[in-house]
Amino acid sequence: MSSEEDFSLVVDDTQPSEDSLEGIKAMIAKFKKQHEELLNEQKHIADCKDVVRGCAQQFRVRTKKLTESLKRDKDDYEVQVANEKAKLASLMEEEVELKEQAEKLAAALKEEKAEYVLLKEQTEVFTAVPERRVVFKGVTGEVDGSQFEMESSIVYPMDGGTALITFDEEVVAKKILSLRTHQVNLGEECRITVEARPVRLMMPSLVEIESKACPRRILISNLPKMDTEFLLNKLEIHFSKTKNGGGEVEDREFLPDSGTVVLTFLSGDFARGLVDREYHEVMLHPDKSHRVRVTPFLNGNITNLQTKMLTCPRTLLLTGIPDFMEADTLQDLLEIHFQKSSNGGGEVTAFFYNALGQKTSALFKSVAEKEEE
Incomplete structure (x- = not known):
């Protein structure tokens, strides 16, 4: 076999030469066909672009609507959240007010129960009418034999940490009672707060x-x-x-x-x-x-037992007295405080302090229509 190969050039005699008229016409026809194909392809691309533009327009419209809807939903949600927060704040305020009212009612109920117990104890004392010694002192007159007059003697139970104070004048007692709470200075940077309350006694009016x-x-x-x-x-x-x-x-x-x-x-x-x-x-x-x-x-x-409530005009009950010093010293300091006119006080005719942990009963007697401890 020879190292060199012989090639022969095969010429297609069926294709016209480009230089010939037929060849040129064939090329023109070919290019026309390609042109038409390009035009068709261009038209197809243009149609696709129109479709894409329509889809894009529709998408933009839908996007705009969705954005507006989301904004409205967001605004509504924010308004709803604000309303719920306002409701929550209102409910919390109402809860605080209700708790305060509940505490006040509980304190009032406790005070009423304490007063009820006190009145019950006094009633039990009143219903047991004691035997009285009767002495003739030479006074005669017309009397109703169906009635028997007795001098009132009332037992008043005192809780620990309280004191009874009787002023010489009613106006001083009223002033102390109107101030209600009092800051009492007991010495070097030592101060206590006590509360003044009226003393109410249940007395028999008819037995x-x-x-x-x-x-x-x-x-x-x-x-x-x-x-x-x-x-x-x-x-x-x-x-x-x-x-x-x-x-x-x-x-x-x-x-x-x-x-x-x-x-x-x-x-x-x-x-x-x-x-x-x-x-x-x-x-x-x-x-x-x-x-x-x-x-x-x-x-x-x-x-038949009929009673009436009597508020002592000159005697008050002091409550909230802590037990942190000797009872006699504390009693003297309290009495001195309420004797001073600068503290709203005045002349004190009687004072008794009952320390914490003790329960004492004070005795009230009617003497010349004035209460006496």
Whole structure:
């Protein structure tokens, strides 16, 4: 095989020569065809551009609408958030006000309960009318026998950390009460705050008692002074005997305030006969009898009790007093403070301090229509 290869040039005789008229016409036809194809392609591109422009326009319109809608939603959301914040702030303020009102109501309820307990204690004292000693002092006049006048004696329970103060003048007490809270200087950089409150007492205005003779009890009076137990034994022995008109004794009691004795029988068949006889000779000594008097024992039931509230015009209650120094010293400092006119005070006629941890009852008596501690 030879290293050099022979090539032969093959000429297509079917294609006209470019230099020939036919060749030029063929080229022109070819270029026309290419031109038409380009025009068609250009038209297709233009149509596509129009479609893209339409889509873009539609997209811009939709984008604008969405933007405006989002802005409106955002504005509405911000307005709603602002309204909710305002509502929340209003609710929080209302909650604070309600808490304050609840605290005030709780404090008022506590004060009312304390006053109720105090009034209840006073009522229990009033309903137990004490026995009074009556002494004739030479005064006579027309009186209603159905009524019995008593001097008022009222027990006022005091809590710890309080004090009662009585001023000489009502106007001073009113001034101290109107100021309500008072800053009391107790020495070197030592100051306390106390509160002045009115003292209200519940007093009986009318007491009606229905008395009835007890069928099993007798009251023995006109007794000599002697040993109480010996006296009770002698009386029980005497009045338990049938020949003396008595019977079995269930109980006996000596009343020291009147010097009398109450005997209670098991049966109600003996008291009436002994009372009718009235005077009895009892052997209280071995060789000598003593004449005693037997009268009915009266049971009293309160049928009508009317009360009224009295506000002491000159006496006030001081509360909130801490216990941090000697009671006598603290009482003196408090009394000095309220005696000074510069503090709104005046002349003090009575002062009593009850320290924390103690419970004391103050006694009020009506003397010339003025309260007295």
